[in-house]
Amino acid sequence: MADRFSNGNFLSRQIGKLKTHIKKKYNMEDRQAFGFCYLMVILPVITFCVFWLYLNIDSVFLAFQDGDGNFTLDNFKQIWTAFVAEDKYGFNLWDMLLQSWLFWIICRFCWVVQTLSTYILYKRIPGHYIFRTIFMIPSVLGGIVWTLIMKSFVAADGPILQWVNMMGIEVSLDVQMKGFLNAIESAVPTLLLIQVLPAIFQFSFVLSGAFARIGDEMFEVGKLEGIGFIREFITISIPLVWPTIIITIIGWFSSIFTQDNGAFLYTNGKHGTASVGFYLFYLAKSITDEGGKAGLYGYPSALGVLFTAITVPIVMVTRHFLEKVHADVSY
Amino acid sequence: MTKNSVFKTFKKKLLGNNENTSRHVIFIVFFIIYVVMCVYYLYPLFWTLSNSLKSVEEYYDSTLALPKTWDFGYYVKIFTTFRVGEAGFWTMAVNSFWLAFGSQILNLLASAMLAYPLARYNFPGKNFLYGVIVFRITIPIIGGSAAGYKLIRALNMLNNPLPYSLTWFMGFDMSALIMYGYFKGISKEYSEAAYMDGATRLQTLLTVVLPQAIPCIIALYISNVMGRWNQYSESMLYLTKFPNLAYGLYLFQDEVLFVEGGTPMFYGAIILSAIVPIVLFMVGQKTMLLNMSVGGLKG
Structure with a gap:
């Protein structure tokens, strides 16, 4: 298994297989249309991935981190305190x-x-x-x-x-x-x-x-x-x-x-x-x-x-x- | 037209031709409520405008009375006295312009780039992307502002408008969904004919489809710019050195008593900052009404 993945040709073989599959399934006209569509959506998708997807995933990680980046549940304890008493504000x-x-x-x-x-x-x-x-x-x-x-x-x-x-x-x-x-x-x-x-x-x-x-x-x-x-x-x-x-x-x-x-x-x-x-x-x-x-x-x-x-x-x-x-x- | 005939026309319009009692009652009740509500909406505006034309002494004499003379003097002073830090009125107005108009050009460009292929082509991943738009609109992700600030700071975008403008180029929003519906509704015959005549896909989009989508794009643009014009949060959180008029008003409200012109001048600044959205609304109301609708979420 390790040999399979360490082989540098593995990835190119998989890409080759995918290309053959796409060529068989879709004609030239379709492939050009796909290329156009992907070119159109690529920039909004990248921006979305950075400013929405990454941001929200990071937000989840931040919820479980202290100021030094260590794992903690203190933030949730603070929420509990804010529920039953008052927060620092x-x-x-x-x-x-x-x-x-x-x-x-x-x-x-x-x-x-x-x-x-x-x-x-x-x-x-x-x-x-x-x-x-x-x-x-x-x-x-x-x-x-x-x-x-x-x-x-x-x-x-x-x-x-x-x-x-x-x-x-x-x-x-x-x-x-x-x-x-x-x-x-x-x-x-x-x-x-x-x-x-x-x-x-x-x-x-x-x-x-x-x-x-x-x-x-x-x-x-x-x-x-x-x-x-x-x-x-x-x-x-x-x-x-x-x-x-x-x-x-x-x-x-x-x-x-x-x-x-x-x-x-x-x-x-x-x-x-x-x-x-x-x-x-x-x-x-x-x-x-x-x-x-x-x-x-x-x-x-x-x-x-x-x-x-x-x-x-x-x-x-x-x-x-x-x-x-x-x-x-x-x- | 005599008074009598005007009344008859009004009555006919209000009550209709046929004897539909429920319609009559509802229309009369709502007409009365609407008139009351109009007073509720208009009087505060009128009151603010009226007080902006008073001197400070006259204002404190009575805030209810009309101005003895219409004094536009404070409106001139706004341009020199209404300041937040180093930014004066004109700087804030320019910031409002690029924050509202510029952001929406990028936002709608991204929405169009996303919506067009989704509406007109079948390609692998299409349903997934449509699902992401719907997911983003319908599923609330709350409290991203802390992570947002961290990211914007890490990318050196804080108070850096040009790189910051990238955040506007996202498009997975309601505008994309509305454009998707609009692009889908445009007949494919013209674009197919153009394509048969040798136009590329991009040419077909730019010369055939986009011109037909202009009413929708204008409607969305006006509506979004109106929403953005008086938005203060972006200036408050990420672009603090580039205050727009909305943020300027927010900060200035605590200083009004210490500047020449005081409250009347502040009211003048409020009125001035409301002019652009009012003009946009007047110009674009019909276009917005005719071209903005959302069909459903199923695609």
Whole structure:
């Protein structure tokens, strides 16, 4: 066996065999086409291997290493400490998980309205063009601009507090002095509200594109059957855009721990607003701030490994079941 | 058109021609909600714009009142006072430009190079590559940022934009999936005819297929650039010496009280940094609506 492998000709013999096999199976035309395809994909594949594949494999190794590169389970012990008490930055992981899930669950309820809303806009409610343009404002402006605007809006000198005072609604001195996001009693509900509200009626291009692909004849059949608007939406439109919805729903479960890092910009995780998404970004920023010291990589990587291990089976099972709900459609 | 006929047309549009009660009720309810939501979306923007036109004294007098005079003075000051380290407004704007527009050229090029062969050819490994795209989109790999920082640092890409730009040339993402669907939908007849006429595969791609895919590419480009324009994380983590406007705003928010112009000038900077994505959205809204859809994951 060792002789076989030590023989320098072994590899060239195997390559020769492979070449003969390919020549027999595929003609010249096919082989040229393959060459073209491989040339096209080679650069993205190399970049992917370096910046995604290697990076994520290294992340797993880092989770089990200390600052000197020795094997350790200390990073996972730190996670346990962060669950039952606090980490070195003063965050409790369990509280952050609850905050993430709360946000996630509220957003999922909103999605039902968002889908119906996108459908209604697609069905051309009067002013649909203006509405969908305006509803895209938070997405168009991007995280930072919309966040800074809303942050000022609910600040101590912002209009919301002034209106509240004008209406004679009593708020605590803490809120009066610091604004809604910086007072412990109001930070979480305010953050949830200003993050969730834009999502409810946000117009979805991808979903609308999928609705637009449904032929008019499908709706005509429904009309002849005498079905109402909601039944048309549920029994005709939803099944026909199901492949797009599957991607959306899988996207939800994929981002169950990472979706909400809005706390980073709004409150920097203070007053009980920290979530897992915030925490992961906060840890990444800490690495940058501290110049990438060797001992800083293990803990965030261990967290990543843990949350990935929890999320992957959830996503796989979800996808499996979703694909069984409606057969894949083409129209 | 008289007021009465305008109302009748509106009523007809809102309620439709046939007697579909559920549609009527839903449309009326949603129309009212939409109007309320429009106020919710527009008023903060208007409030920010209005306060950016006030003097500091006027701002602290009342943040609710409209500006007595429209003073664009702070907008001029933004160009000199809005600074982060050595980077002034224009430097940050240029950084925003190449970070958003440049990154998406590379990203979409990689996505197209990946999606085209997958959609139009059968070659060994095709299904595997498609599976990798779907895997990357659907399976969450969380917490790679630490390893990412380590890798970027090891490759000497930190604060080194040219080598760093390689990270954008990956393509295994939603853009590749959307392009895959689009390339698949383009009729093969033209490309086969071109190939029969002696065009090479690359010529066929560049002269026959790509021109037909331009609407999709433009839609993706505009959508991705809009997303990137106000992204702060890359500047914050890997390109700290090249702050873009988003990162500049993030850092500047703590300094506003100490610079001339204070909060009104800061609001002016917010408005200025929002102009590019708003213009892009206005220009590309229809193209995005018509050309962006995802079919499914099965390939």
